[in-house]
Amino acid sequence: MDELMAQRVAKLDTLRAAGVDPYPPRSTRTHTAADVTAIVEAFAEGSDHAGGVEVDVAGRVVARRDMGKATFIDLLDGSGRIQVLLRQNALGGHWYESLRLVDLGDFVGVHGVPMKTRTGQPTVGATSWTMLAKALHAPPEKYHGLADVEARQRHRYLDLMANEETRRVFTTRSRVVSAIRRFLDARGFLEVETAVLQEEPGGAAARPFKTYFNALDEERFLRISLELHLKRLVVGGFERVYELGRIFRNEGLSTKHNPEFTMLELYQAYADYYDIARLVEEMVSTVAHEALGSMVFNFRGDEIDLTPPWRRITLHDALREHGGLELDEFPTEAALRVELRRRGLPAIPETGGWGKLVDTAMSHYVEPRLIQPTFLLDYPVELSPLAKRKPGNPRLVERFEAFIGGFEAGNAYTELNDPIDQRSRFDEQLKLRNAGDDEVEMLDEDFMFALEHGMPPTGGLGIGIDRLLMILTEQPSIRDVILFPQLKSLKE
RNA sequence: GGGCCGCUAGCUCAAUUGGCAGAGCAAGUGACUCUUAAUCACUAGGUUGUAGGUUCGAGUCCUACGCGGCUCACCA
Numbered sequence: 001m002d003e004l005m006a007q008r009v010a011k012l013d014t015l016r017a018a019g020v021d022p023y024p025p026r027s028t029r030t031h032t033a034a035d036v037t038a039i040v041e042a043f044a045e046g047s048d049h050a051g052g053v054e055v056d057v058a059g060r061v062v063a064r065r066d067m068g069k070a071t072f073i074d075l076l077d078g079s080g081r082i083q084v085l086l087r088q089n090a091l092g093g094h095w096y097e098s099l100r101l102v103d104l105g106d107f108v109g110v111h112g113v114p115m116k117t118r119t120g121q122p123t124v125g126a127t128s129w130t131m132l133a134k135a136l137h138a139p140p141e142k143y144h145g146l147a148d149v150e151a152r153q154r155h156r157y158l159d160l161m162a163n164e165e166t167r168r169v170f171t172t173r174s175r176v177v178s179a180i181r182r183f184l185d186a187r188g189f190l191e192v193e194t195a196v197l198q199e200e201p202g203g204a205a206a207r208p209f210k211t212y213f214n215a216l217d218e219e220r221f222l223r224i225s226l227e228l229h230l231k232r233l234v235v236g237g238f239e240r241v242y243e244l245g246r247i248f249r250n251e252g253l254s255t256k257h258n259p260e261f262t263m264l265e266l267y268q269a270y271a272d273y274y275d276i277a278r279l280v281e282e283m284v285s286t287v288a289h290e291a292l293g294s295m296v297f298n299f300r301g302d303e304i305d306l307t308p309p310w311r312r313i314t315l316h317d318a319l320r321e322h323g324g325l326e327l328d329e330f331p332t333e334a335a336l337r338v339e340l341r342r343r344g345l346p347a348i349p350e351t352g353g354w355g356k357l358v359d360t361a362m363s364h365y366v367e368p369r370l371i372q373p374t375f376l377l378d379y380p381v382e383l384s385p386l387a388k389r390k391p392g393n394p395r396l397v398e399r400f401e402a403f404i405g406g407f408e409a410g411n412a413y414t415e416l417n418d419p420i421d422q423r424s425r426f427d428e429q430l431k432l433r434n435a436g437d438d439e440v441e442m443l444d445e446d447f448m449f450a451l452e453h454g455m456p457p458t459g460g461l462g463i464g465i466d467r468l469l470m471i472l473t474e475q476p477s478i479r480d481v482i483l484f485p486q487l488k489s490l491k492e
Numbered sequence: 493g494g495g496c497c498g499c500u501a502g503c504u505c506a507a508u509u510g511g512c513a514g515a516g517c518a519a520g521u522g523a524c525u526c527u528u529a530a531u532c533a534c535u536a537g538g539u540u541g542u543a544g545g546u547u548c549g550a551g552u553c554c555u556a557c558g559c560g561g562c563u564c565a566c567c568a
Contacts, residue, residue, distance in 0.1 A: 002502075002537090003502095003519080003520095004502055004519060004537085005502090005520080007519065007539070020524095039495095063528070063529085064528095065527045065528060065530050066524085066530090067524060067525060067526080067527060067530080068523070068524035069524080069525045070523090070524090070525035070526070070527080071527090072526080072527050072528065072530085074528075077508090083524070083527085085525090086526085087525055087526095089525080103518095103519090104518070104519095115530090117527075118526050118527095119526075119527085119528085121526090121527090121528075123526090138502050138503075138518055138519075139503085139518085140502085140503050140504090140518095141503035141504050141516090141517055141518070142503090142517065142518075142529070143503095143516090143517065143529050144503075144504045144505085144516095144517080145503090145504085146502090146503070146504090147504065147562065148499090148503085148504095148560085149559095149561065150499090150559070150560045150561085151503090153560090154560095158503095162503085170503080180529085190564070204504070204567095204568080205567090206498090206568085207566095207567090225568095238531080240508090248511065249567070249568080251506070251566060251567050251568090252493090252525095252566055252567070254566090254567085255562085255563095256567085256568075257566090257567060257568070258500050263567075263568085287531075310547085341558095346565085347564085347566090348566060349516060398540095401568095407568080408568055410568095411544085411568075427547090439566085439567080462568085464568055466568095467568075474545080477561095487559090487560085488559065488560085489559095490558080490559065
């Protein structure tokens with residue numbers, strides 16, 4: 001035990017020896033910090049007190065200014081900060097003296113009267129105080145806060161207690177998620193919960209996490225998307241469903257990727273991808289307005305305006321506009337590969353077909369330039385085995401991805417509901433897999449059985465909530481919007 | 493996984509060419525009854541991420557490892 005902790009334990013023992021429980025089971029709080037501030041601000045003009053009102057406040061001691069026979073303490077509670085003035089002749093000598101047992105980081109309760117100091121600051125003039133919970137470690141530095149990125153992520157509680165900005169990000173996250181629910185609930189969507197542990201992880205091309213189900217003596221996978229289960233529900237007759245849930249992909253970490261992340265997926269019967277595009281821009285802008293009161297955000301140095309309508313451009317046109325690449329001139333995998341090599345693109349995939357190469361070109365030329373919210377429309381069929389083909393052009397599907405701030409934030413299609421085509425698409429995926437592409441969509445027989453019973457024309461959507469939050473809270477890394485991001489363990 | 497950068501007191505940061513490891517906050521003692529990054533005086537606090545190596549001498553140079561950040565690859 002280090003010296004600082006030993007000092008605090010000694011104070012704790014002193015309290016106990018005096019018959020004081022340093023961890024009492026409850027407090028008698030009657031007012032929050034914000035309540036007291038409101039009371040003081042309602043004082044009559046020229047008055048510095050409210051006749052007869054007494055309050056009990058409680059919170060963590062975040063600053064302390066010792067003035068001899070008077071001490072100022074700043075308490076932080078869930079509503080904010082409030083200053084407390086403890087004076088010897090208001091508390092009595094014994095209780096003032098025992099203030100020396102109060103350290104930064106302790107939780108204390110204070111009984112007193114709302115008042116203004118000479119400078120007009122709302123303050124509780126204390127008549128008594130109580131220890132509510134003794135802290136055995138010093139909190140992070142009071143002025144600079146906690147800066148070390150690793151410490152902030154490993155010990156998020158320290159980040160939250162030290163950094164106002166962190167508290168803002170995560171209260172915003174909560175408000176955004178509840179605004180999304182309100183938006184969808186108001187439009188007749190039914191919120192559902194589907195299986196996290198799955199026999200066959202489908203709905204996306206990603207490596208899954210594996211786990212083991214002891215009772216059944218079978219392997220299970222953590223879900224990599226919500227799609228196939230939600231579509232089963234549309235088959236079952238739920239016309240508008242959504243799920244806000246955690247999904248898991250056994251892949252790398254980056255400023256845009258965390259292995260577990262929160263996805264919103266929704267499915268709307270009798271809608272197509274154009275309907276979904278309108279829904280997305282309306283939902284995101286409404287949620288931004290409700291949760292943050294603004295539709296304009298500063299993200300990585302760019303000003304991003306979420307006001308609808310968002311730009312719509314086909315992938316085909318975007319490649320011409322941003323890359324000078326005319327896809328029609330390179331209609332085969334071989335021709336496109338030669339062209340991309342000639343252009344010197346990095347990381348050209350060896351497997352995966354024409355669609356994968358189009359995706360590579362898109363990532364290189366288009367994606368980084370889509371700073372303002374943009375719907376990129378009509379993708380190669382090979383990349384989208386669950387989306388409906390575009391009438392008149394069977395190489396493309398009715399799909400868009402929504403880009404904001406230079407990365408993908410959403411993905412939507414007119415859902416494929418032709419079970420014959422769906423089965424052949426799974427077959428195509430299997431061929432790609434056999435050709436060496438290990439991240440493809442896997443056949444799910446029960447899903448096929450569902451489709452074979454008939455699914456109405458349906459529009460579907462997936463939005464990465466964490467990425468959306470990055471924009472809305474103006475945070476450059478996904479780890480800044482996830483309370484407990486995945487980190488390597490400390491081996492000792 | 494590759495490349496680059498970082499790791500010094502509980503926290504935030506210094507340390508010149510390889511030459512006695514420092515400061516602020518926090519802590520302890522004392523002064524101070526309207527302060528608010530309170531102020532003032534004094535005190536204590538270190539296996540410089542870990543393990544080796546070079547050197548008379550290593551926070552500093554070399555090697556390996558650990559953790560983190562950025563970036564590339566993969567992915568949403």
